[in-house]
Amino acid sequence: MADPKDSAKASYWYPVAQRVQAYSKDLYNYIQGLKKDILTKAGGDINDDSKTFKEDNLDIATRMMVEEKKGQELLKKLTEYKNNVLSVDTAIAKQFAANLPINLEKPKGVSKAAKTWEGAYFHMVPTVAALTILSKFQNDVKVTENNIIQECHNKVGEVKVRYDRFAAIVGQNSSYLMPGQDLEITAGVGAFSTASLPTINIGGANVTVGPEGTALQKITAGGIGPHSVPVRITYTDQDGKPQVVEKTVEYTVGQSNASIALDKMNVLYIGVPNPLSVAASGGGDDKISVAIVGGGGSLSKVGNGKYIANVGAVTDDCKISVTVDGKLAGQSVFRVRTIPEAQAYVGGHPSGDNISAGEFKAQAGVGAGIKNFPFQLEYQVVSYTFTCDTDDDIISVPGSGAAFAGAVRTAIDRNVSAGRMVTIDNIKVKGPDGHINTAPSLVYYIK
Known part of the structure; x- marks a missing residue:
């Protein structure tokens, strides 16, 4: 540089540019480390683009960036970076303070439930979206670096630095x-x-x-x-x-990522309220709409991300879809089935049990229900036939309702004794969906 003034300018601004480069490199590499950790936890490899990973997983970014507070740490480093690059020179600070691409504000349009910066960016977002967000911050760093270094060059003038x-x-x-x-x-x-x-x-x-x-x-x-x-x-x-x-x-x-999960079973049942949970990235709960098609279904919202599905027809093609801001975010297909038929019992005893005469006579009637079923369902025994052998014959008495009453109670008291066999068949059971089915017969051996 022939002009001493230009040389003096270059000797001042070149170190300034180098400091900005160093700040930018440190932050860029830190964010790259976050991306590597997220990708590794999702089964991917940051050095192998061909390796698949769990793109739609909603837990990895939430756990790492929100629960483990890596998001707070990222915000702190972004804040420090912005302060550092603006402090390299007062002229740089004056020119770039209001227009650096490093934005430290919460993004607009996110759920009101996301009260923190890290929650707004990373709570319940799929892995691929979290990686994209981090890439954007890296790009912001590169643009900031380029703009400030260019200004450093401009300060020198049209000399060949x-x-x-x-x-x-x-x-x-x-x-x-x-x-x-x-x-x-x-x-x-x-x-x-x-x-x-x-x-x-x-x-x-x-x-x-x-x-x-x-x-x-x-x-x-x-x-x-x-x-x-x-x-x-x-x-x-x-x-x-x-x-x-x-x-x-x-x-x-x-497509935006959405999860649709039935809270109790992976099947929708007719005649009972089926609770389901919905979560979607790309918008708050107020921007999410859920619809059901098929199976005579209808939905009612009972809370943030919580719905009740009611269905009325058996099908293998009941679709529940989620839209965010009017755009499809996800869709799941469910089967619709009638609730399982109930099994009858007396005193909690299944068919084939040995029951003492005294215990049998103490029972109030015939019950019905389903074991190990996630829904609490009420079944009503409508009618049955009680049969028991006597000293020289077999008697059959019809019963109305579930109770051992009237003629059935008389037959039990007179004929149920050790060594005899009791049969209860033609058991009609009404389920919560209103359908009446015939439950399998019961046989008990009296001891």
Whole structure:
């Protein structure tokens, strides 16, 4: 540098730029470590893009970033980074304090239940979304670094300050989008000269380059699946030679992730209230809608993420779908079945038991129910036939209702004694769904 003034400027601003690079590298690598931990816990490998992982898992990011407080730590480091890069010089602070891309506020439009910064970003979000959020923070760091270093170069003037690397920079706001969301591509050149701005082509169209040397292009995400956008940057390097860099921005369009879980069974039962829980990323509870189609179903909301499903027809194709802000977030298919038929019993004894005459006579009647069933169901015995052998014959007496009453009670008291056999058949049982079924017969051996 022939001009001593230019040399003096460079000797001041070059170390400033180096400090910003160091701050940026430290934070970028820290966030990369968080991504590695999340991906590893999900069964993936940050060094192997072909390895599949649990993309829709809602617990990993929640546990690590919220419950284990890694999100609090991230917010602290982002805050420190912002303060550090603004403190490198008062002129830098004055120019960038209001417009750095590092945003420390809670994102808008999240559930009111997310009271903390880390909860707003990472509570009940799928693994793939958490990785995308962290990638966005990394991109914000890179853009911040590029903008401040470029300003350091501008402070020197149009002198040839030679950096270790002279590279094209391409960033994106996300690599995983929902249909209709905007993909933002930022492209530019580090350490460019304002006298020779780069030419930037994104997706086949030239994009206006701003005074900071970067171009921003918004593209609306299309159909579900992987997509790519070509980026071509043409610039003049510090030796005056034209250079062309071509990069490809890749992103995936997917559906919002939602979990739909029946609280008791994996089957919807006719005639009983079926509780279910719904959780979805991408919006608060007020933005989530749940619908049911098939099986004569209807839904009623009983709390945040809690619903009751009532169904009326047997089917293998009852769909429950979740939408967030009007966009499908998830859908599950359930079977609809009638509740199992009840088994009859006397005094809790199953058919085939040996019962003493005294114990049998002490029973009030015939009961019915289902063992080991998650729903508390009421069954009503409508009628039955009581049969017992006597000294020289067999008597059969019809019973109405569940009780041993009237003629049945008389027959029991007179004829039930040791060595005899009692049969109760034609047992009609009414379930909570109103259907009447015939329960299997009961046989007891009196001792």
